[in-house]
Amino acid sequence: MDNGRIHTTKLDSWQDTNVTYAIEAQGLNVYYDNFRALKNVDLKIERHKVTAIIGPSGCGKSTVLRAFNRMNELFRSARTEGRVLFNGLDIYHDQIDPVEVRRHIGMVFQKPNPFPKSIYENVAWGARIHGYRGNMDDLVYQALTQAALWDEVKDKLGQSGLSLSGGQQQRLCIARTIATQPEIILMDEPASALDPIATLRIEELMRELTNNYTIIVVTHNMQQAGRVSDNTAFFSLDETDRAGVLIEYGPTLRIFSNPASKMTEDYITGRFG
């Protein structure tokens, strides 16, 4: 378990390592001031798969997702304990730069939040600040194509990202993340603000993206988890201290057809949550 690579602060690409999992939480606890929002979470995320995180609201789904790229630190009250291993390195190690972590592990948010800039600039900005040297037009084209948005916006790249519909905005946010060439893309209820058709497009997109990326998606929609994910992690609240705990984790088919825990079964069948 303990690895001897902590001396380096560079987050290598996974090909250079012989680590099986894309990212792995070990004994993860997250506190907001004195409130423990997440308790002793151990979670191994498989590479090039879609992993769904489900559970009742307030059980820490967003918190665990943000723990994977150190976004919790933006909240002044948040504190993290435990380890999150990415390519064999603990991203919470003192010597690791959180900015570097987020370059490798991108994030798409619940509410589409394109920058109030042109569509082109939305995609190009992240790559530019990372010192991208290649042809920017090509990169924008590729990212928008991978995000299944190119055909809809190719004639109006100069228009504001805010002029798009909600579903298009969310795909723009995905394109923007892709353009920074991360390994993992975290998505926090990416379709909850969208209509059913836009939701389906995002789900298709998630499946396609697994060719190149590892996807972790939080969703409150059971059907969605069943449709898109390979593995499912079910979180719930600990009865005693209201902390979020991981109840059950495994292949989606198994979790949905034959849950081991009574709580999971109740939640999936809609009896609580």
Place this chain on the structure above:
Amino acid sequence: MSGDRGPMAGTRLTRRYKVAALWRNVFRASTVVGIIVLGLLLINIANSAFGYVAVTNRVDPGDLVAEDRALEDLDHAELVAILEVNISKGLFRKLANEKPFAERERAEVLGLIYENVVKPEVAKQWTLLESITKRSEIVAEATTAYPSATLRFESWLDVAFITSPQSSDAVKAGIRTALLGSLWTIAIAIVFAFPIGVGAAIYLEEYADHARPAARAINQVIQTNISNLAGVPSIIYGILGLAVFVRVLEPLTSGAIFGLTDSTTANGRTIISAGLTLGLLILPLIIINSQEAIRAVPNSLREAAFGLGATRWQTVWSHVLPNAMPGILTGTILSVSRAMGETAPLVVVGASTYITADPSEPFSKFTTLPIQIYQWTTRPQDVFRNIAAAAIIALLMLLLSMNGVAIVLRNRFSKRT
């Protein structure tokens, strides 16, 4: 719909309408009061800035020339001749020594004749309201009381008023010196306070450590002090400016360090001291306004940038600042408008009571528009009241155009999004 609930809904509805109407009238009344006060203010100013004047001449220009000609038609040589016979030999020689008459323009010689021979004087002036409503009475009074006077409608605010330097003669006095002084001091205040103010706001909003209790307490103290500073009476800033810029930093503010030991400069009582004092005055206002503008930038934008692996500075520079800029600029221009009208701190810092030379560099002596206005209103002669009113209009127009600039800048920035 109106079925059995009809009667009850009806009475409740009328009562609600009545209450709504009451409040509407209360708010409308406060608006009307505000507009009336503003209108009275403007009328009061315009009342003094325009109106009839009766002008008497020491020597009638007609008496200086032959019956069939007018002073204005004469050529250069004739004008010099008239000047020579009508002023003392000593004065004529003095004028010739300052600048030979051959080198002087014809208009300049004409001006000298008016200044030294004709000597027009305002015998009496009437307000704008009087001029409009009691025209015939004014004409009657002018012909009986000032038979030799000419009556004309005077606009005290005209191009000559704005472009002429300060003068002890109210008819000739202008606001150029004061206007340039105001522009200089304000420019220095902005150059000093804007970068520091916005920088402090960025620090407090984006960088300040709120995690550790000690740091949080310190930031809280800083924040409270900035808010308090914004409310400190402006004269206190004057005293501070006097102590720091005029006294302690005198070698710097007098320009001595830069080898400028011009005897006409007033030690540390220079434009740069005044500008820095006004800069201190507006600094807390700029900080507070900028903080508010930065806080109004939605957090989702910051999250988006951080989620892409941006640093704090990249996020601030590319997203927070551009989106906060309209608010920052509006706040800055409002603070600058306030500084523009300040009198007390600059009096303390040592505004000159009477200078006619244009300020040409940061180490010049200075006066500003509000100070000029204040000084004119303290003069005993009524005419100064008229030019003070004209200067107030000029100041108001300057402030209005600055607010116009703020609106243009704001629209320009908002459009980029």
